Amino acid sequence: MHGNKFDPKKLQRLNDPDRLKDIPPDIIHGKLNLDKAEVLVEIGAGTAFFSKVFLETFAAGTVYACDMSEIMIRWMEAHVVPKHPDIVPVKSTESFIPLDDSLADLVFMINLHHELEDPARMLEEAHRLLKSGGKIFIVDWLKKEMAEGPPVKIRWLSRDVKAQLIQAGFDNVRDDNGMAKHFLVVGEKGCCTR
Known part of the structure; x- marks a missing residue:
């Protein structure tokens, strides 16, 4: 990869358990106010490290682990899918995820926003x-x-990401800067939005 994109040659860094100290799933879960999430979509899943964690956290039925990198997709197919058949690797592009409309209860991105061109x-x-x-x-x-x-x-400021979510049509958008190294921004798709 080039530019702002993560280098797939460093993919083992994505599997570092210390990432759970920096980005605690239980804290994120608590901030979501989401009781049930049957279908999850992770955009920029990498090695599906957080896909596995949130599959368990939500007792979800399926996690679509989306990534642009063919290397990451192949890695997930070889190392994740055999142990976690409910995680489905999906090859995406910078601006398109080949999944159906209104499919997911939860979509998430971890350490991806700064890599996005658009x-x-x-x-x-x-x-x-x-x-x-x-x-x-x-x-x-x-x-x-x-x-x-x-x-x-x-890197982005959380307030700018918050504004982008509102512009994209999300409601109840809020940010949280309670983690030492990361921010969290949460939004919701309203019942009557586009």
């Missing part, structure tokens, strides 16, 4: 994928200097 387009795509009342959450690096993560210049 975040607005991907958020519209996430909106399309969600059922009425479905939720989205985005976790990404705080826009501040730290030893880890991408260059600060390509």
Whole structure:
């Protein structure tokens, strides 16, 4: 990959259990106010590390683990699917996820937003994928200097991501900067939105 994209040669970093300390799934789950999520879609799933975690957290039936990288898709097929048949790798593009409209209860992106060339387009795509009342959450690096993560210049402020979600048609959008290295932004697809 090039530019702002994650280098698939470093994919083992994505499987580091310490990521769960930086991005605690139970805290995210608590902020979602979502009792049940049968179908999940992770955009930018990488090695499906968080797909596996949230499959268990929500006792979901299916997680569509979407990624642009053919290397990541093949890795998931070889290393994840045999143990987790409810995780379905899906080859996506920068602005299109080949799944049906109104399919998901929850769409999520973790440490992807800063890589997107056209975040607005991907958020519209996430909106399309969600059922009425479905939720989205985005976790990404705080826009501040730290030893880890991408260059600060390509990071987003949570308030800007919040504004992008509202522009894409999401309701009840809120942000949370309670994690040490990351922000969380949550939104909902209203019952009567486009």
